[in-house]
Amino acid sequence: MSPTAAPPLLSAQSVFDVSGQSFVVTGAASGLGAAMSEVLSANGAHVLLMDSDAQALTAVHERLSVTGGRVQSQVVDVSNAQALQKHVADFVASRQGLDGLFANAGISGGPGFGTAAGAVTGGLEAQSPQDWERIFRINLHGVVASMQSAVSVMKLQKRGSLVLTASIAGVKAEPFVSYAYATVKSAVIQLMRQSALELAPFGVRVNAIAPGFIITNIAGGRLHDSATALSLQSKIPLGRLGSASELHGVTLLLASQASSYITGALIPVDGGVLAL
Ligand SMILES: NC(=O)c1ccc[n+]([C@@H]2O[C@H](COP(=O)([O-])OP(=O)(O)OC[C@H]3O[C@@H](n4cnc5c(N)ncnc54)[C@H](O)[C@@H]3O)[C@@H](O)[C@H]2O)c1
Numbered sequence: 001m002s003p004t005a006a007p008p009l010l011s012a013q014s015v016f017d018v019s020g021q022s023f024v025v026t027g028a029a030s031g032l033g034a035a036m037s038e039v040l041s042a043n044g045a046h047v048l049l050m051d052s053d054a055q056a057l058t059a060v061h062e063r064l065s066v067t068g069g070r071v072q073s074q075v076v077d078v079s080n081a082q083a084l085q086k087h088v089a090d091f092v093a094s095r096q097g098l099d100g101l102f103a104n105a106g107i108s109g110g111p112g113f114g115t116a117a118g119a120v121t122g123g124l125e126a127q128s129p130q131d132w133e134r135i136f137r138i139n140l141h142g143v144v145a146s147m148q149s150a151v152s153v154m155k156l157q158k159r160g161s162l163v164l165t166a167s168i169a170g171v172k173a174e175p176f177v178s179y180a181y182a183t184v185k186s187a188v189i190q191l192m193r194q195s196a197l198e199l200a201p202f203g204v205r206v207n208a209i210a211p212g213f214i215i216t217n218i219a220g221g222r223l224h225d226s227a228t229a230l231s232l233q234s235k236i237p238l239g240r241l242g243s244a245s246e247l248h249g250v251t252l253l254l255a256s257q258a259s260s261y262i263t264g265a266l267i268p269v270d271g272g273v274l275a276l
Pocket of ligand 1: 029052053056165212214
């Protein structure tokens with residue numbers, strides 16, 4: 001029997017194809033956002049990298065450009081809805097459309113009421129209004145503003161993928177994270193569901209990723225600390241923390257037609273934590 005080539009439409013390359021497509025990634029200068037941007041650009045997509053950290057953004061832009069990525073970058077604070085709207089509109093105009101937006105930028109919001117090892121470090125009364133306000137402004141209003149910057153064009157096109165970075169902390173209580181962070185990530189999950197329902201008739205899909213403990217620069221890089229990592233490992237069925245590159249697969253899934261029938265879904269990337 002002569003060897004036959006796989007049907008082209010079933011190759012991984014075509015199922016997960018994002019080449020020539022256009023995406024916006026917020027929080028692109030570090031961690032998960034940098035990983036999302038790198039896999040999209042490595043697979044031929046045009047990516048607008050957005051972040052408030054100019055220096056880190058330049059470094060990621062240069063790294064992706066050197067390897068042939070078709071990237072643009074823009075320093076912006078996601079809580080500045082007007083600036084965000086303008087930069088996304090400029091990108092959409094230059095690309096004549098938008099295939100997806102990853103609303104990923106976020107901050108940790110300080111310590112929780114317990115350490116990773118379970119020691120009590122503070123409680124509800126220690127959470128300041130300023131902490132709550134800052135988290136709401138960046139992790140919730142910033143996500144809403146990011147979605148709003150993309151939704152009109154997606155409705156007009158009758159297609160598009162909005163991907164929100166939530167967290168396992170929005171589903172499951174975790175002493176290690178702050179009250180404000182956990183509360184707002186839960187709101188992001190419901191924001192995803194509510195908007196998925198509204199936008200489905202327009203062919204616009206909305207999904208969220210729930211990362212577990214992934215080693216990035218969040219929270220001042222405390223997940224890089226080996227003692228912290230060691231105490232968290234026992235909470236993770238796969239027995240280890242994740243790395244940002246382990247977001248590559250889910251990024252391509254949600255960016256491409258591979259997820260054409262997935263909307264309103266929360267996809268954990270957590271080593272099994274939410275299964276417990
Ligand atoms: N790392 C984890 O374990 C983990 C777990 C669950 C959820 N998350 C979520 O993943 C997302 C990315 O976090 P990460 O772990 O990659 O952290 P990170 O700190 O490595 O990267 C976050 C990026 O967002 C940028 N950013 C912060 N505030 C911003 C603002 N106002 N405007 C624009 N950019 C801003 C930062 O400059 C940084 O480049 C966040 O939403 C976070 O809550 C992370």
